[in-house]
Amino acid sequence: MLTIRKAGDRGHFDHGWLDTWHTFSFADYLDRDQMGFGPLRVINDDTVQGGGGFPPHPHRDMEIVTYVIEGALAHRDSLGNGSTIRPGDVQRMSAGPGVVHSEFNASETEPVHLLQIWILPRRRGLPSSYEQKFFGPEQKRGRLRLVASPDGAEGSVTIQQDARMYAALLEGGAPVGHTIARGRKGWIHVVTGSAEVNGRALTAGDGVAVDAAEGDAPLALRSSGGGELLLFDMAG
Numbered sequence: 001m002l003t004i005r006k007a008g009d010r011g012h013f014d015h016g017w018l019d020t021w022h023t024f025s026f027a028d029y030l031d032r033d034q035m036g037f038g039p040l041r042v043i044n045d046d047t048v049q050g051g052g053g054f055p056p057h058p059h060r061d062m063e064i065v066t067y068v069i070e071g072a073l074a075h076r077d078s079l080g081n082g083s084t085i086r087p088g089d090v091q092r093m094s095a096g097p098g099v100v101h102s103e104f105n106a107s108e109t110e111p112v113h114l115l116q117i118w119i120l121p122r123r124r125g126l127p128s129s130y131e132q133k134f135f136g137p138e139q140k141r142g143r144l145r146l147v148a149s150p151d152g153a154e155g156s157v158t159i160q161q162d163a164r165m166y167a168a169l170l171e172g173g174a175p176v177g178h179t180i181a182r183g184r185k186g187w188i189h190v191v192t193g194s195a196e197v198n199g200r201a202l203t204a205g206d207g208v209a210v211d212a213a214e215g216d217a218p219l220a221l222r223s224s225g226g227g228e229l230l231l232f233d234m235a236g
Contacts, residue, residue, distance in 0.1 A: 001214075001217075002197065002210055003209040003211070004200065004206060004207070005207040006205075006206055007021070007206050010205065011025070011029030011031065013028065013029070017052035019046070019047040020045065020047075022043075022044055023045070024037070037185060037187050037209050038163075038185035038187075039120040039161050039162075039163055039235060040118075040119055040232055041062070042116065043117050044117075045113075046114050046116060048104075048111060048114070049105065050105055050107050050108045050111060051107075051109075056100050056102045057101070057102070058098060059093075059099055060095050060096065060098045061097075061124045061126075062094075062095045062118050062119070062120065062121065063094055063118070063119040063120070063159045063160055064095060066085055066093075066117075067090060067230070068089060069087060069113040069192065070087060070111075070112065071105065071114075072084050072085065073086075073105065074105070074106040075091065076102050077101035077102075088136055089132055089134050090132070090147045091130075091131070091157075092132070092158070093129075094130070096121075096126050096127050096128030098128070115191065117165075119159055119161050119234075126160045131157045133147075133156070135147050135167060140169045141169045142171075142174060143168060144166035144176055144178055144221075145166060145168065146164060146166055147167050148164065148165035149165070163233070163234040165232050166231040166233070167228070168221065168228070168229045168230075169226075170228075170229065171226040172223075172224070173222055175220045176220075176221045176222065177218065177219065177220055178219045178221065178231060178233070179218045180212040180217040184234060184235060185209070185212065185234050186212070186217065186231065186232060188208040188221070189206075189231075190204050190227060191229060191230060193228060194223060194226075194227050195221060195223040195227035195229055196221070196223065197219060197220070198219060204227075213236065
């Protein structure tokens, strides 16, 4: 079963320095019907103005994945990591028993547009750790490129949950297929552009919940005008 969540139905706040859209309940946005989907807990679509950012703050027991769409994001954390995240990079931070981190726009003048994704770990108290890898557009064009997985398959970053995250750049209308196996859940997020999922039209910010509780759920993904997608294949 497919359920579409339109971009405009998400929680939205414009703080001036931060324009943010919440697919699921987060901070001051509370919708009891949108508390996550399977182990996927947060997809925040953030645009941070030049010089702005999130000062040091704590997290625990969460797998946090950052995916930059445009611009650059400067990361620092209490594990001793410091990096700049740019388009194509996938950063994973396992908060474990507790991590303090900050995220700031690396530019004083240009905005940075990013997705911050939270996935619940398979259990509480797992070790804290950090990882960042680059996946160029040639790896994602016309296919689903595995970028996060529980076992680091195909060079993906490793997350501590039975969940796999794929990225794709689609164009020209050529279909890309994927099947969510019976008993699992899937989520598709349109990052940029437009796309179709099983013939249903989507635009940037739209999400699709895929519930395969009663049987395999085959998906046909395509985009005629060009679109970037993330697909999550997760334990039910």
